Amino acid sequence: MYSSWAIEYRGLEPESDNAILQIRLSGLTAVIIPFNKPFIAGKELYYIAQAVAFGNIAGDGVYTKRCARILEEQFGVHRVLMTPSCTAALEMAAILCEVGPGDEVILPSYTFVSTANAFVLRGAKPVFVDIRPDTLNLDEELIEQAITDRTKVICPVHYAGVGCEMDRIMEIADRHGLLVVEDAAQGVNAFHRGRALGSIGHLGAYSFHETKNYICGEGGALCINDERLVERAEIIRDKGTNRQQFFRGAVDKYTWVDIGSSCVPSEISSAFLYGQLEMLEPISKRRREIFESYAKHLEPLASEGLRLAAINVFPTRRAVCPAQARQRRRRNLAVDRRLWVSQPRAKVRRAPDPEGRVSPRSLGLARDPRLLGQRRLPLAHQPNEREFGHARHTQRSRCAGRRRQPAESQS
């Protein structure tokens, strides 16, 4: 159909802050704004060279420990264990919550696959609860009606770093004796009513994937706010062995004691990440500038059908002093003891999958029609006037196209 086409990528021009992918089809040029552009703070390569010079590039060396300490101190988390991804942290959380076949986990209907996969891998059933139209986060007022005697965990997701209504969610979880795992993949250094996302639930998970606020290519962290979970978490993270106890001199040799996996990140990744985490505030400031640029340029489209971010005021960050952090940890520990009383298990109810497995298909997941009007916008890339002009043009043509279509073909 098309006589000629060409793709030109202009993303690596050092002098330009802009990365443009141009696709030319039969003389027409489409400009695609990239989803993200990795932000380099400056000292990442220096720290990697240091890690190599220290002679330990496997895991849990100087930089992995430094990263964990920054996260604990800045965000008031009882214990942080660095992981190779947020997915790995969520999978560890699912093991720590002791979910299995017959158990149910409440999740938002709009999230990334890892949130559901982590629990499905343990045999648990994800129960999807609708999201709020304003923040696209789990609707806290719909949670209670989804709780059954098989529910074990609530897993709120802080979409785009905007905090869920955690006070209400914790109160519901407390009343029903449930655990809360915060999927804070997108919420590193984001705060909800003065508390860091990831520091509020019993467990939390961060992502340092290239598309996130702070990056190291692929990376993550498990936040443990309930100290009773720390020892088992260390074992699960280190292939089911008590190697950490061995390093502390608590046992004379290490051995296989539990299920687990390989969830320790390499020092190379941690060294890179340290270069980012020591720049928490400058990176956050730059992202805010980019956000404001989007808000300013896209605001005129709101009246033409583009849904803008519901929250355009950044939640303020309160500095966490060590005393505050200690107080928060105590509050996090003051959970209802009922949590650890095992729930009566009803007969295992399987989703209607021909092979009896729980899968997205067996759950009959449908696309939320409210999301069809959403545009995926880059998070860490500041477009220039031309790119914004292109985005406005595309949005206008899509809106015009939708208006022309008959209602039944829009779903």
Ligand SMILES: Cc1ncc(COP(=O)(O)O)c(C=O)c1O
């Ligand atoms: C909400 C959410 N959870 C989990 C993940 C998985 O993170 P990772 O790529 O670090 O495993 C992502 C990544 O996009 C995410 O957005």
